[in-house]
Every structure is written in structure tokens, then in C-alpha cells.
Amino acid sequence: MMDLFGLLHLDELSHGLANLSMFPYFDMAHYIVSVMALREQPGALEVSRLSPFACWFSSMLFCFGGAVLSGIMLAEPPVAPLANSTSILLASIIWYLVFYCPMDLVYCSAALLPFRLVLSGMKEVTRTWKVLGGVTQAHIKYKDSLLVMIAIGWARGAGGGLISNFEQLVRGVWKPETNELLKMSYPTKVTLIGAVLFALQQTHYLPLQKHHLMLIYTVFTVVNKSRMILTGTSTSPFASIESAIYKTLFSGYSSYAVLTGDIKKACIDNGTTNRTTLNATTKESRKNGAAGNRIPVSPVNGQSGLLKAKEESENAETTSCKKTN
Amino acid sequence: MMDLFGLLHLDELSHGLANLSMFPYFDMAHYIVSVMALREQPGALEVSRLSPFACWFSSMLFCFGGAVLSGIMLAEPPVAPLANSTSILLASIIWYLVFYCPMDLVYCSAALLPFRLVLSGMKEVTRTWKVLGGVTQAHIKYKDSLLVMIAIGWARGAGGGLISNFEQLVRGVWKPETNELLKMSYPTKVTLIGAVLFALQQTHYLPLQKHHLMLIYTVFTVVNKSRMILTGTSTSPFASIESAIYKTLFSGYSSYAVLTGDIKKACIDNGTTNRTTLNATTKESRKNGAAGNRIPVSPVNGQSGLLKAKEESENAETTSCKKTN
Amino acid sequence: MMDLFGLLHLDELSHGLANLSMFPYFDMAHYIVSVMALREQPGALEVSRLSPFACWFSSMLFCFGGAVLSGIMLAEPPVAPLANSTSILLASIIWYLVFYCPMDLVYCSAALLPFRLVLSGMKEVTRTWKVLGGVTQAHIKYKDSLLVMIAIGWARGAGGGLISNFEQLVRGVWKPETNELLKMSYPTKVTLIGAVLFALQQTHYLPLQKHHLMLIYTVFTVVNKSRMILTGTSTSPFASIESAIYKTLFSGYSSYAVLTGDIKKACIDNGTTNRTTLNATTKESRKNGAAGNRIPVSPVNGQSGLLKAKEESENAETTSCKKTN
Structure with missing residues (x-):
């Protein structure tokens, strides 16, 4: 494996990637894509008119949900993300521009395909850092527990989705028949896989160096996301594996x-x-x-459109832009 | 009191009981009865087909709900039970066998009256240990606070029931009109009484030795549970006392x-x-x-069937077994 | 500013106020007003008949909701308020008298206008202490974070309102379409303003001494509350400022x-x-x-009556007293 990396001159690249700073550009991309995902939720625009505060709080949960959830799970203050003033300020400015910018300039621009492609790709890069951060944090507290590492890495990377029921409650929406555990969306799945891989690497079960794994995982998520945006498909690349596992085990x-x-x-x-x-x-x-x-059979099937809308609505334009068609 | 125990040669018995290890047999019985209780919830089988992961997560909340709840209440990581790999592995194997065993052998066997009787009795024994563990843990942190000891002992022993609203949410079910505080089920009540007794013993208000109290409480819960399974009744043994207290005070x-x-x-x-x-x-x-x-008058009365189904469904066979009748 | 205080001989007064002890009289007033607010919730009396325990738990959340919420936010045990036996005992006695006193004497008396006026005024005084306590507590943990201080001060002062969705769940009521973030009630707003002011004072952005600010804020809240009770109005004194901010920014x-x-x-x-x-x-x-x-447009407008009922129902008599009219 090392040889292959050496052969392809990827060693320097992976080192470079591992030393990349997320702040401010990648973090900004994450905030923009997250706040846009909130805005594309049904009913979110009404909430932004009725109660800017609830809208801001919801946006912060979309942006920092992973940190809040992993904080709760490790009994660390869920209020801690608020202490990072710079990030909160940045996310708040982006929230304001996406929702209240005069003539809706910011949202209209960011929703254009090329921008959306670049921003979503950059957001996927932050996922690697977040999952790794969660796994490392859990490794410090719980030395050898693979499961805790996976759980915290997953929560940190996909927190916004996992707490979506409670995020919706802030906006006065309650959909108990659907959650990310009953029907996982693509981002939640890919984060879970990432958490498993990084936890295995951390405990040396996976014979790979950390920066190599970071490169592989980042490339995989970015390529997949770009493919999904460009083709407008939402078929999971894991569908066949999942189906095989399901048929064998369950x-x-x-x-x-x-x-x-x-x-x-x-x-x-x-x-x-x-x-x-x-x-x-x-x-x-x-x-x-x-x-x-309420047996959740039909609602679960019916929710796929909603979950798609949440994190995979990259090929949808804004409501306001469409009115003129 | 000591004399009575000496007279009946119960002192050795209570010492023997106090030194009994819960792992692995009693813990296994607790996991089997808990997972079977989940499976007997309406809609649980559908969830196990739709999303094995949500089903597994629900099962873990049934098995480790007490540890999770008491952890949250004491600001200790709710993720901590995941760090105990052996217990999680054991509970996961039992979850798999109860839900997905070919020909449903495991569930069908465990649901037979003699097995159910033994397993439920063993589960009741673990209750004593859990309540005592909670009371002791609270005693370390909050020296003299009787109320905290009772709360933590109760949460540790009856956690699965107390968090049932949120456990149901994992499965896409939401029944806000019912909870264990509005209408306590028998297991919740008996655990509360146990928590009060052990907290009084810990603070020396109750002139009894710990191992004697453990014996008395364990015998009481096991006998009561067995009686309820064998007679198929669900009348609480506390009904008359409750009624008297209610009439006097409220x-x-x-x-x-x-x-x-x-x-x-x-x-x-x-x-x-x-x-x-x-x-x-x-x-x-x-x-x-x-x-x-929504005045919760009629739903509360209507829920008794549900709560019964949850923890007292010992005299019900499996859905699959019944189809052939 | 100092000169003005000196001129009006208010310096001694503000020092006196700052040294005032909340225990027991002001705390008692807070418990009475809080438990009465619970009793005036639709459906609360039915719950008090059905399940005294759920009613007691709800009352404790009304009385100690701020401490519980700020505890959770700072990863401190939410069970901690239970450790303060004297406060819990006092609040429990008041809960019992308000709900179950023979001939309903206690509630009928406390609901009379002069008593209600004095009790509500005293409750407003405790708000100052609670907000200040929250801000100080956050200042110890997070030195310079203005946002954390505001959040904790707000949570401590208005906790009962902010967790109302979960408090209602205890009573079997679930109103997801309404919460204090979507449509803030007057107490929540005035507490937020207080938290901002005290946080600015703590970080020396506000050139005022702590005891002077305490006096100003306390006088403001007490006068406002008295005015609202006497005139029976519920118009917020911030309506015009809010409207201006809304028009400018959102x-x-x-x-x-x-x-x-x-x-x-x-x-x-x-x-x-x-x-x-x-x-x-x-x-x-x-x-x-x-x-x-569910777009929460109409429910939010419709809820105002409910929120009014909760904390501003000072000009409403008891249901039982009214039957004889």
C-alpha cells in the first residue's frame, strides 16, 4: 500500500491534505451549504419571516449540530460551540446573507450549479476532519472502545442529520415517523462508514497511515457528491452491498x-x-x-423526498428564482 | 430483626446472594426479557424489517436505558455503556437471535411459559443490583441527599420505562399522551419502592443490613413477578396502599x-x-x-393495555407462533 | 452615571438590594407564582387528579427549570437541584397547598389581586438574581465568551418557559407547533435583555457597577409586571423597538x-x-x-392566548372560585 502511494507520488499530496486548515474557507463552505439546506426545508422561509431568532437557532444547529451532539454524548457542555466566537460570527453572517440579503443575491448565486458543486465539494472535505476529530476525541477518553469511537465520530460528522427531529421542533415542525436511524440518508451513511474506517485505523486494525486514509476517504466523498449533483441522482453507491448484507443477515x-x-x-x-x-x-x-x-411503514417510504431535499437538493434552484419561469 | 434472620439461617443465604455475580447469566436473562419486550411492542417487527439499525438501537435502549438515563442525570457520558464491549456484544447477539433467528427458534423457545418464568425471575434479580448500584453511585457524589439517591436508583432500575417516549421515537412512534410518570406500570413502581428502601438503608434511616434488604427485596420482586406470570393478572400489589394514600392526601x-x-x-x-x-x-x-x-384523561386509561404489553406481557405468545392456531 | 446615583441617594439602596437574601421569602413567592402558573395551564387540574406524581414533577420543572436547563447546557448534573433539600421541600409544600389544600383556600387567597401583585413583584426580583447567577457561573467556565454568558443567564432566568415543550410532555400534552423560540413571551424577552445587560456589565462593555444595574433592572421588571397586572394588558413594552429592528434587518x-x-x-x-x-x-x-x-403560521398566532395564560394570567381568578358567579 505504501509502495502504491509512493509510486503515484500521492504521499506528498496526502501530507499536504492532512495539513490543510479548514478555517476559514472550508468552514465557510460548510456553513453556506448547511444554511442553504435549512432554507430548502419546507416551511423554513415562513419561519425566517415569523421568528428570525428561531431561524438563527436552527441554522446554528445545522452548522454545529455535530459538535453539540458529540458534546452531549461525551458529557461535555453542549454550549461549547458558542464559545468559539469567530465561527459563530461567520456562521451568523452567512445565515443572515442567505435568508435576508436584499434581492436574495447570495442565495441565488450560491444555488447556481458551478458554485453549488464547488461549495458542496468543500463541505465534503470538512466531513473528513470532523469525523477524525470525533474519533480522536473519543480515543482520548475511552482508550480501546471501538464502538464509542465510531459513535462519536459519526455524531460529530453527521450530527445535523441525527438531531433533525429536535432541530425541526425549534421551527415548530414535528415528524416523529421519520428519523435518520429508521431511514439513513446518503450523508449519514457515508459518515458512518468514515467513522468505522477512522476508528479501525486509530486502533491499528486497518494497516493504513492516517494521512493516506484521509486522502482516500476525502477523494471518495468529494467524487461521489460531485457525481450525485451532476447526474441529479440520489442512488446510494452502497445500495448493492446493503442489499447483500440485508439478505444474508436479516x-x-x-x-x-x-x-x-x-x-x-x-x-x-x-x-x-x-x-x-x-x-x-x-x-x-x-x-x-x-x-x-402508527406503524411507520408508509411514512418512511414517503419521507425519502424530504430527506433528499435536506442534504441532496443540490440540483434544485431557489423558490424565488423559479417564480419568474 | 437480626435475630429473626439468624433463627431462620437466612444470614448465609443473604451473604451468598449479595456476592452473586450478575455477569453473564443474569445479565443475559435481562437482555433476553428486554429484547422480547421490545419485540412484543406493536409495530416493532415492522421496524426490524425496515431498519435493523433502528431496531438494534431500540434494543440497546431497552437493555441499557437505565445506565443511559442515570448517566445523563449525573452528567456522565451517556455513551459510556457502549464502552463495555462484552455487554454490548452479548446484548447484540441476543437481539439478533430474538429478531432474526432462522425459523424464529429462539423467540419461540424463550416465550414458552417455563422459560419465560425463569428468565423473568432472573431479570428481577438484576433489578436489585441496578437499583443498589444507582443509589451507591449517587451517594458518592451527593453525600446526604436522599432525593438524589432515590432519583438515580430509580432511573438506573427503571430507565427503559422512563425513557420510553424517546425510545419509541427511534422506531418512529410518538405517543405523547402516555408516559411512565402519568401512569406508572408495575415495574416502575416496584423500582421506585426499591430505590426509596435502599436510599433509606444507605443513610441509616432503615435499621437493616444491606445484604438482608437485598434478600428481602429480591424475594419480593421475584415472587410477585412469578405470581403475575402464572395467574396472568396485572393487578398491582400496592393498589390498596396507593388508594389509601390518594384518598388521604390528594x-x-x-x-x-x-x-x-x-x-x-x-x-x-x-x-x-x-x-x-x-x-x-x-x-x-x-x-x-x-x-x-388534549386533556389526557381517556388516553391514559386507554394506555394501560399498552404498558401492560410492554413489561408484563409474559403470558403472551409470539405473533408468528399464533398464526397457526 | 455615578453622580446621578449619588445625587438621588440611590447608592445605598442599590447596595441594600444587592445584599438582599432571596431565601426564603422571595424564593417562596417564586414557587407560589410558578405553581399557580402551572395550575392555570389547560388540563393541569385533570393531571393533578390523575397522577399527583406527574403534577409534582411538572411543578418542580416550573420552579427549577432554569437550574435544570443551565445545568444541562454546562454539562453539570441536571439532578443537582434535588440535592438542595430545603428548596425542594419548600416548593413541594407550596405545590401541595396550591393543588390539594382543603377548600382550595391557598389558591383562592393567592389569586386575589393584591396578593398576586405582591407575589408577582417578588418573583420578578428573583429573576435578577437568577440571571446574574447564570452569567457569573458561565463567566467562571468561559472567561470571555459573551454569547455563552448570555445563553446561560437567559436559560437560568427563563428556563421554565424555554423547556415548556418537555414540561408539557410530562403532563401528556404535546404542542410541537409552539415554543418560546418561535414566539417569545414577555418574561422570556425581558430575561434575554437582562442576560445581555449583565453579560455586557461582566465583560466591562457596559460602564455601570453591578449593584446599580441590579437596581435598574429589578425596578424595570417589577414596574412593568405590576403595570401589566393592573391594566390587564399584555402588550410588550419592546413592541416598537422590535418592529423597528425587524423592518431594518429582516x-x-x-x-x-x-x-x-x-x-x-x-x-x-x-x-x-x-x-x-x-x-x-x-x-x-x-x-x-x-x-x-405543518407550516407554523396560524398555530403560532393562535398560541398567544396560551402563552399569555402561562405567565401573564395574573388577572384571572381560579376556575373553582368562578363557578359560583
Whole structure:
């Protein structure tokens, strides 16, 4: 692996990338793309008129959600991002320009395809830094716990999405039937994969140097994002792998539903002793299942449009720009 | 009291119990019963098909909810349970087997009455350890605060129930009209009583040795649980005490509604000065009360079936097993 | 400024005020007004009958919400207020008397105009102490961060209102379309202004001594509250300033909607390259906007009555007292 990197003269490149400073240009790109993602949420423009403060608070959760979530998970003050005045000021200026700029100049410009492509690419670069930051922070507190490292790296990188239910609540929107755990969007998935890779690298299970992994992961996310914006597709590159894993691991019970084997009959015969009590309970619970609770089958399918709108709406123009068509 | 224990040769027994290790058998029983309780929630099987990850996360909240909640309450990392790899691995294997085992063997077996009885009894034993752990942990941080000890002991022992609203949110279910504070289930109640007893013992208000109290409380919970499974009843053993306390303490105002005493008239007469303004306000608030807000009277009564289903569904068989009836 | 204070002999007064102890009389007034505010919430009386425990927990959140919220924000144990046994005992006794006193004597008396006026005035005094406490606490942890100081001071002073969504959840009520960030009530606003002033004083941007600021702010809040109770009005004294700020800063985009300038056309012309894809996306998102999400326009307007009821219901008598009219 080292040889390959040496051969392709990528070693200097990866060192250069690892020493790149996120502040201010990449951070700015992250703030612009995040605030634009908020603005493209249904109902967000109304909130920005009704309550600029709730809109600002929502924007800050989009920009610093990862830091807030990983802070809560590690019992560190969730208010800490506010202490970084420069970042907050920068994000607030961008929030103001995106939502309230006269003639909507800033949003209209940033929504143009070439700008959107560059900004989204730069935002993807910050993801690498955030995931790595989270993994490193967890490694300091919990030496050998792979799971904690993955969790914190993931929370830091994809925090805005993971806390979206509570971010929406700030804007008076409540969609309990959908969340990023029930149906992961592409950014959440790619961040999870990144967190796993960096955690494995940190614990030396993955025989790669940190700056090489940073280069590979960054290139992968930037290329993928650009491809998705240019082709306007939202198909995940992991779809086939996911499907294979799902079929192998999680279909034991479904296939059982088709089978009518001998083992099942045995299972039932053993259960005959307390059959009578069960029937009563069953009917009650079946009734509950039918009417009382909200089985999240159809809403989950229906939400994909919404999640797409949130982080993958790169090929959508502004509402205001479209009115003149 | 000591004499009685000596007389009955229970001293050695209580010492033996106090030195019992929860890991791995009792912990396993706790994980199995908890994951089965999740599976018996309406809609849980659909979630396990749609999103194995959300299902796993929910299972972990059922298994480690107490540790997460008490961690948050003491400002300790809620991510800490993830650092205990062995427990997480054990709970994850059990989650996998209960939900995805080919031919549903594991769930079908564990749902049989004799197994359910033994597993539920063992789970009740872990409750003693968890409540005691919470009380001890709070005692270290807050020396003399009885209330903090009770709160943390309760949270550690009944955490899964207390955070059920947020656990349900992970699965896309939201039932705001019901929670464990509005209508406590039997496990929540018995844990609260345990937390009070252990906190009193810790502060030496209760003249009992710790291992004796552990024996008494464990025997009480196990016997009660077994009785409830075998008779299929869900009547709380505290019903009469609760009713007496309620009638004594919390019916002052209701009895007042019947009375038309002189004192009341005096109260009204003093209020005549600002009567006119009040009438307007009253009507408005009465209107709000009638239409605007959701008075949780009927849902609370209606929820009892659900709460029962959650932790007391020991006498219910599996959905899959029932299809053949 | 110092001269003016000297001239009016206010220096001694402000020193006297600064040395005033909140415990027990002012704290008691705060608890009484807070618990009464809970009781005047629609549905609260039903909850107090159904589940005294949920009612008690809600009352504690009304009384100690600020301490809980600022604790969470600074990663300090949210359970800490429970450790102050005297305060909890005092608040619990008041909770009991307000909700369950025979013949409802306590609530009826405290709801009379003269008592309500004095109690509300005293409660406003505690606000100054709470805001200052929050700002000081944040100053110790985050030396120079103005924003953190404002946030913690605000949370400490107006915590009960800011966490109202979660407080309502305890009572089985869920109103996601309304919160204190979307539509601030008067107490939340005045606390925010106080937090800004005290944070500026702490960082020496405001050339005032602490005890002078305490006097000015306390007099302002008490006078304002008394005026609002006596006149029965709920118009905010900041309405004109707010309106001016809003028009200056947050109407850039609205005014743009009226204009049809050349710059806008240019913005559109640049966008023609990816017009076709956009139209499809637009229609979909427009449809979502119309049906799928809950735009919080009308509910927010509709909630004002509720928020008024919560903290400004000083001119409303009790439901029980009114029945005899």
C-alpha cells in the first residue's frame, strides 16, 4: 500500500491534505451549504419571516449540530460551540446573507450549479476532519472502545442529520415517523462508514497511515457528491452491498414465514398448554396494532423526498428564482 | 430483626446472594426479557424489517436505558455503556437471535411459559443490583441527599420505562399522551419502592443490613413477578396502599367541590372587585380547555393495555407462533 | 452615571438590594407564582387528579427549570437541584397547598389581586438574581465568551418557559407547533435583555457597577409586571423597538419580492442552464410544502392566548372560585 502511494507520488499530496486548515474557507463552505439546506426545508422561509431568532437557532444547529451532539454524548457542555466566537460570527453572517440579503443575491448565486458543486465539494472535505476529530476525541477518553469511537465520530460528522427531529421542533415542525436511524440518508451513511474506517485505523486494525486514509476517504466523498449533483441522482453507491448484507443477515425470519417446517410445528405443540390465555391477549394486541399505533411503514417510504431535499437538493434552484419561469 | 434472620439461617443465604455475580447469566436473562419486550411492542417487527439499525438501537435502549438515563442525570457520558464491549456484544447477539433467528427458534423457545418464568425471575434479580448500584453511585457524589439517591436508583432500575417516549421515537412512534410518570406500570413502581428502601438503608434511616434488604427485596420482586406470570393478572400489589394514600392526601380539592361552606363565599366576596375582567378571561380559557388542549384523561386509561404489553406481557405468545392456531 | 446615583441617594439602596437574601421569602413567592402558573395551564387540574406524581414533577420543572436547563447546557448534573433539600421541600409544600389544600383556600387567597401583585413583584426580583447567577457561573467556565454568558443567564432566568415543550410532555400534552423560540413571551424577552445587560456589565462593555444595574433592572421588571397586572394588558413594552429592528434587518427578502429589478433577471438568466431539472423538483417540493409539512403560521398566532395564560394570567381568578358567579 505504501509502495502504491509512493509510486503515484500521492504521499506528498496526502501530507499536504492532512495539513490543510479548514478555517476559514472550508468552514465557510460548510456553513453556506448547511444554511442553504435549512432554507430548502419546507416551511423554513415562513419561519425566517415569523421568528428570525428561531431561524438563527436552527441554522446554528445545522452548522454545529455535530459538535453539540458529540458534546452531549461525551458529557461535555453542549454550549461549547458558542464559545468559539469567530465561527459563530461567520456562521451568523452567512445565515443572515442567505435568508435576508436584499434581492436574495447570495442565495441565488450560491444555488447556481458551478458554485453549488464547488461549495458542496468543500463541505465534503470538512466531513473528513470532523469525523477524525470525533474519533480522536473519543480515543482520548475511552482508550480501546471501538464502538464509542465510531459513535462519536459519526455524531460529530453527521450530527445535523441525527438531531433533525429536535432541530425541526425549534421551527415548530414535528415528524416523529421519520428519523435518520429508521431511514439513513446518503450523508449519514457515508459518515458512518468514515467513522468505522477512522476508528479501525486509530486502533491499528486497518494497516493504513492516517494521512493516506484521509486522502482516500476525502477523494471518495468529494467524487461521489460531485457525481450525485451532476447526474441529479440520489442512488446510494452502497445500495448493492446493503442489499447483500440485508439478505444474508436479516431475512431469517421472513424466509421462515414462507417455510412450514417440522420444527415450527414442534414449537407450536409445546405451546398448547397456555393456548387459551394467549388467544385473548392476541386479539387485543392485534387490535391495538391495527388501530392504536402508527406503524411507520408508509411514512418512511414517503419521507425519502424530504430527506433528499435536506442534504441532496443540490440540483434544485431557489423558490424565488423559479417564480419568474 | 437480626435475630429473626439468624433463627431462620437466612444470614448465609443473604451473604451468598449479595456476592452473586450478575455477569453473564443474569445479565443475559435481562437482555433476553428486554429484547422480547421490545419485540412484543406493536409495530416493532415492522421496524426490524425496515431498519435493523433502528431496531438494534431500540434494543440497546431497552437493555441499557437505565445506565443511559442515570448517566445523563449525573452528567456522565451517556455513551459510556457502549464502552463495555462484552455487554454490548452479548446484548447484540441476543437481539439478533430474538429478531432474526432462522425459523424464529429462539423467540419461540424463550416465550414458552417455563422459560419465560425463569428468565423473568432472573431479570428481577438484576433489578436489585441496578437499583443498589444507582443509589451507591449517587451517594458518592451527593453525600446526604436522599432525593438524589432515590432519583438515580430509580432511573438506573427503571430507565427503559422512563425513557420510553424517546425510545419509541427511534422506531418512529410518538405517543405523547402516555408516559411512565402519568401512569406508572408495575415495574416502575416496584423500582421506585426499591430505590426509596435502599436510599433509606444507605443513610441509616432503615435499621437493616444491606445484604438482608437485598434478600428481602429480591424475594419480593421475584415472587410477585412469578405470581403475575402464572395467574396472568396485572393487578398491582400496592393498589390498596396507593388508594389509601390518594384518598388521604390528594382529595382535598375534590371534597371541596362538594362542600358549599362559608369560607368559600368569603373567598368569592373578596374577589368581586375584579370580577368583570375575570369573566372575559375565564370564558376564553374555558374554551381553550374544551377544544384547544388534549386533556389526557381517556388516553391514559386507554394506555394501560399498552404498558401492560410492554413489561408484563409474559403470558403472551409470539405473533408468528399464533398464526397457526 | 455615578453622580446621578449619588445625587438621588440611590447608592445605598442599590447596595441594600444587592445584599438582599432571596431565601426564603422571595424564593417562596417564586414557587407560589410558578405553581399557580402551572395550575392555570389547560388540563393541569385533570393531571393533578390523575397522577399527583406527574403534577409534582411538572411543578418542580416550573420552579427549577432554569437550574435544570443551565445545568444541562454546562454539562453539570441536571439532578443537582434535588440535592438542595430545603428548596425542594419548600416548593413541594407550596405545590401541595396550591393543588390539594382543603377548600382550595391557598389558591383562592393567592389569586386575589393584591396578593398576586405582591407575589408577582417578588418573583420578578428573583429573576435578577437568577440571571446574574447564570452569567457569573458561565463567566467562571468561559472567561470571555459573551454569547455563552448570555445563553446561560437567559436559560437560568427563563428556563421554565424555554423547556415548556418537555414540561408539557410530562403532563401528556404535546404542542410541537409552539415554543418560546418561535414566539417569545414577555418574561422570556425581558430575561434575554437582562442576560445581555449583565453579560455586557461582566465583560466591562457596559460602564455601570453591578449593584446599580441590579437596581435598574429589578425596578424595570417589577414596574412593568405590576403595570401589566393592573391594566390587564399584555402588550410588550419592546413592541416598537422590535418592529423597528425587524423592518431594518429582516425584510430584505420581502421587499425583494415586490421589486422586479434588473439584477434579479440577471440571476435568472444565469440559471437557465439547469432549468428543466429544476421545474420537476420545484413542483414536488411545492406539493410537499402545501400538504406534507405543518407550516407554523396560524398555530403560532393562535398560541398567544396560551402563552399569555402561562405567565401573564395574573388577572384571572381560579376556575373553582368562578363557578359560583
